[in-house]
Amino acid sequence: MDEGIILKALSGFYYVYDGTGDLVTCRARGKFRHQKITPLVGDRVRFTRLSGGEGALDEIFPRKNQFQRPAVANIDQLVIVVSGAIPITDPFLIDRVAAIADSKEGCESLICINKCDLDAADMLYQIYTAAGFHTLRVSAETGEGIQELSAAIAGKVSAFTGNSGVGKSSILNALDSDFHLQVGEVSEKLGRGRHTTRHVELYRLRNGAIVADTPGFSSFDTERMESLRKESLAHAFREFRPYLGMCRYAGCAHVKEKDCAILQALSEGKIPPSRHESYVRLYEQAREIKDWERVTKP
Numbered sequence: 001m002d003e004g005i006i007l008k009a010l011s012g013f014y015y016v017y018d019g020t021g022d023l024v025t026c027r028a029r030g031k032f033r034h035q036k037i038t039p040l041v042g043d044r045v046r047f048t049r050l051s052g053g054e055g056a057l058d059e060i061f062p063r064k065n066q067f068q069r070p071a072v073a074n075i076d077q078l079v080i081v082v083s084g085a086i087p088i089t090d091p092f093l094i095d096r097v098a099a100i101a102d103s104k105e106g107c108e109s110l111i112c113i114n115k116c117d118l119d120a121a122d123m124l125y126q127i128y129t130a131a132g133f134h135t136l137r138v139s140a141e142t143g144e145g146i147q148e149l150s151a152a153i154a155g156k157v158s159a160f161t162g163n164s165g166v167g168k169s170s171i172l173n174a175l176d177s178d179f180h181l182q183v184g185e186v187s188e189k190l191g192r193g194r195h196t197t198r199h200v201e202l203y204r205l206r207n208g209a210i211v212a213d214t215p216g217f218s219s220f221d222t223e224r225m226e227s228l229r230k231e232s233l234a235h236a237f238r239e240f241r242p243y244l245g246m247c248r249y250a251g252c253a254h255v256k257e258k259d260c261a262i263l264q265a266l267s268e269g270k271i272p273p274s275r276h277e278s279y280v281r282l283y284e285q286a287r288e289i290k291d292w293e294r295v296t297k298p
């Protein structure tokens, strides 16, 4: 039996890449349906090769992480594309999506500041380097920083996200000029634009990176923030972690409590103010969801 990764799922077919040649078009064996297991794009699988480039999925290896929207598994790295100019990215949107990635097992986040030819985005750069994120400055227009980004994604499975117009597609094209051809082919087959659908696909770049061009921030697993319960939210803010457990009260919310280690670190400049503001906003939202659930659920 062979092993590979599902790059694409369409109409009951799973397109598996075994690390070398062409994709193998697989059907899932009946046992998956009986077990109610749906193979996902990103799944590592074992399969049997049949004739004519076809195959059968035999086994899905355990997932290290999983996203609902887009439905994709085993993401090594979320590349959060942001910009300091046209459009300026709101730090809250960055923090929300970074918290989702940082709450998943084995998913790193990389902050990629694009359009540096227009604006160096010093404020964003300072916030995210201070918070401990790997932060890169690039320009899809001039090619600045693209080599460094290429090295940061090589050999990994990365999902790209970012607010609309920030330059995700331009960056992917700068990384690999064949990228638009791969994407164009799919859009044509589906007969619609790639962002009008929930279809997700992984693409192989020439440097060995595997990438997903996902929908923008607004739809990236942010619906109702199911993954971010208020109790676990502080853990999803990486620079808060050294101080957790050091507050005076065990159930400290780190919002305005007395003798809170997070608020202390904030006042000492060890936590960027905008990061704490985002935390408070998400905390309030998570609390509202809980209250709402309590009202509607008997």
Ligand SMILES: Nc1nc2c(ncn2[C@@H]2O[C@H](COP(=O)(O)OP(=O)(O)OP(=O)(O)O)[C@@H](O)[C@H]2O)c(=O)[nH]1
Residues within 6 Å of the ligand: 114, 115, 116, 117, 118, 138, 139, 140, 141, 142, 162, 163, 164, 165, 166, 167, 168, 169, 170, 171, 195, 216
């Ligand atoms: N000056 C400059 N313009 C850029 C850069 N990167 C992208 N752009 C421009 O920004 C606009 C949006 O770029 P896209 O690559 O379509 O952005 P996107 O994030 O894929 O947008 P959506 O598909 O809406 O999510 C285009 O007009 C690009 O030419 C850059 O580094 N510098």
Ligand SMILES: [Zn+2]
Residues within 6 Å of the ligand: 247, 248, 252, 253, 254, 255, 257, 259, 260, 261, 262, 263
């Ligand atoms: Zn606290």
